[in-house]
Amino acid sequence: MSFTSQIKVELAKAEPRRLCCLRAQCYGAWLFSKCFGLQEGTYITETPAAARRMLELAAAGAGVAAQMRYAVSRRNRPACRVSLPEEQDRRQLLEAFGHTGQEPCLRINRAVLEDECCPEAFLRGAFLTCGSATDPNKSYHLEFAVPHKNLAWDLYTLLGEAGGLGVAPAVVRRAGSWGVYLKDSGQIEDLLTYMGAAGASMELMQVKMYKEAKNNINRKSNFETANMDKTYSASARQTAAIAAINDSRGLDSLPENLRELARLRLDNPEMTLRELSGRLGVSRSGVNHRLQRLLEIGEALLEEKGVEELTQAPIQK
Ligand SMILES: [Zn+2]
CATH class of the missing domain: 3.10.28.10 (Homing endonucleases)
Structure with missing residues (x-):
C-alpha cells in the first residue's frame, strides 16, 4: 500500500x-x-x-x-x-x-x-x-x-x-x-x-529518525577514520623513534617512566593516547609529554646516524 x-x-x-x-x-x-x-x-x-x-x-x-x-x-x-x-x-x-x-x-x-x-x-x-x-x-x-x-x-x-x-x-x-x-x-x-492520521505521522517520524541516525553513523565513522589515521601516523613516528633507541642503546638505557611507555608503545602501535594513559595510570598530558621525550631522544639518535627526519611533521614541544 x-x-x-x-x-x-x-x-x-x-x-x-x-x-x-x-x-x-x-x-x-x-x-x-x-x-x-x-x-x-x-x-x-x-x-x-x-x-x-x-x-x-x-x-x-x-x-x-x-x-x-x-x-x-x-x-x-x-x-x-x-x-x-x-x-x-x-x-x-x-x-x-x-x-x-x-x-x-x-x-x-x-x-x-x-x-x-x-x-x-x-x-x-x-x-x-x-x-x-x-x-x-x-x-x-x-x-x-x-x-x-x-x-x-x-x-x-x-x-x-x-x-x-x-x-x-x-x-x-x-x-x-x-x-x-x-x-x-x-x-x-x-x-x-x-x-x-497519527499512525502515519509516527511512521514518518520513525523513518526520519532512522535516516538521521544512519547519517550520524556515517559522519561519526568518517570522523573516527580521520582520527584513527592521525593516531596511526603519530604512532608510526613514535614507534620508529623508540625502535631507534632500542637498536642503538637499548630500552634499558631509558629512565623507568620512559622505558615502561616505550615498551607499551612498541607492543601496541594502534593504542590511542587515552588507552596508553589508562594502561599506565598516567594523565594524558603526562603520557604526551613522555612520548615527546622519547621522540626527541630517538630522533636525535637517528639524526646522528644520518636519518634527518622521520616525518614531515615538526616535533611539537
Ligand atoms: Zn465541529
Missing part, C-alpha cells in the same frame, strides 16, 4: 466527535472531489476505503445517496468511481453547505467551519479526496490537488491558520489542477496528526 493510501485508510476510520465536524468532513471531502456542482462529475480513487467513506459522509452529512462503481484509474489500476447521478442529490449537497452551483468560482464557505473543532475535520475530508503524500523513505512531500485556483488559495489560507500549527504551505500550478503542498517533514507530521 502506498503511503497516500495508508494515510487515507487511517483518515477514513477517524470518527468525528460532533455532528458539526461530521458535516465539515463531508464538505471537505466533496468540495475537492470534482463532484461538487450542478453537472454530474466523477471522482476516481485507488483507495476503496476513501470511496466508501465519501458515500458514508454524503449520506450522514448531507442526506444524499452517492453511487460507487468499480473502474480503472489513469494508471490502469483497479479503482473506485464515485458520483452523484441524481440532479436532486447534487443540488441538495450544494445547498447543505450554502452553495448554489451558480457561483462564478468555487470557494470555501467559511460559515460551515465556524466552530473551532471543524477545520481539522474539513481538512481530513479534503485530504481523503485530493491529498497525496510521498513515501518518506524517498522524500518529504504532502500535497492537495485542488481543481480550481481560488479554491486552492482558500485552502492555502486555511492550512496556514490550522490549529496554530504554523504550517506554511506553497501553491503550484499543475496540469489541470493546483497543488497546495508542504515539504517540511515536521510540518507534514504536525498536519497528519492534526487531521487524524
Whole structure:
C-alpha cells in the first residue's frame, strides 16, 4: 500500500466527535472531489476505503445517496468511481453547505467551519479526496490537488491558520489542477496528526529518525577514520623513534617512566593516547609529554646516524 493510501485508510476510520465536524468532513471531502456542482462529475480513487467513506459522509452529512462503481484509474489500476447521478442529490449537497452551483468560482464557505473543532475535520475530508503524500523513505512531500485556483488559495489560507500549527504551505500550478503542498517533514507530521492520521505521522517520524541516525553513523565513522589515521601516523613516528633507541642503546638505557611507555608503545602501535594513559595510570598530558621525550631522544639518535627526519611533521614541544 502506498503511503497516500495508508494515510487515507487511517483518515477514513477517524470518527468525528460532533455532528458539526461530521458535516465539515463531508464538505471537505466533496468540495475537492470534482463532484461538487450542478453537472454530474466523477471522482476516481485507488483507495476503496476513501470511496466508501465519501458515500458514508454524503449520506450522514448531507442526506444524499452517492453511487460507487468499480473502474480503472489513469494508471490502469483497479479503482473506485464515485458520483452523484441524481440532479436532486447534487443540488441538495450544494445547498447543505450554502452553495448554489451558480457561483462564478468555487470557494470555501467559511460559515460551515465556524466552530473551532471543524477545520481539522474539513481538512481530513479534503485530504481523503485530493491529498497525496510521498513515501518518506524517498522524500518529504504532502500535497492537495485542488481543481480550481481560488479554491486552492482558500485552502492555502486555511492550512496556514490550522490549529496554530504554523504550517506554511506553497501553491503550484499543475496540469489541470493546483497543488497546495508542504515539504517540511515536521510540518507534514504536525498536519497528519492534526487531521487524524497519527499512525502515519509516527511512521514518518520513525523513518526520519532512522535516516538521521544512519547519517550520524556515517559522519561519526568518517570522523573516527580521520582520527584513527592521525593516531596511526603519530604512532608510526613514535614507534620508529623508540625502535631507534632500542637498536642503538637499548630500552634499558631509558629512565623507568620512559622505558615502561616505550615498551607499551612498541607492543601496541594502534593504542590511542587515552588507552596508553589508562594502561599506565598516567594523565594524558603526562603520557604526551613522555612520548615527546622519547621522540626527541630517538630522533636525535637517528639524526646522528644520518636519518634527518622521520616525518614531515615538526616535533611539537
Ligand atoms: Zn465541529
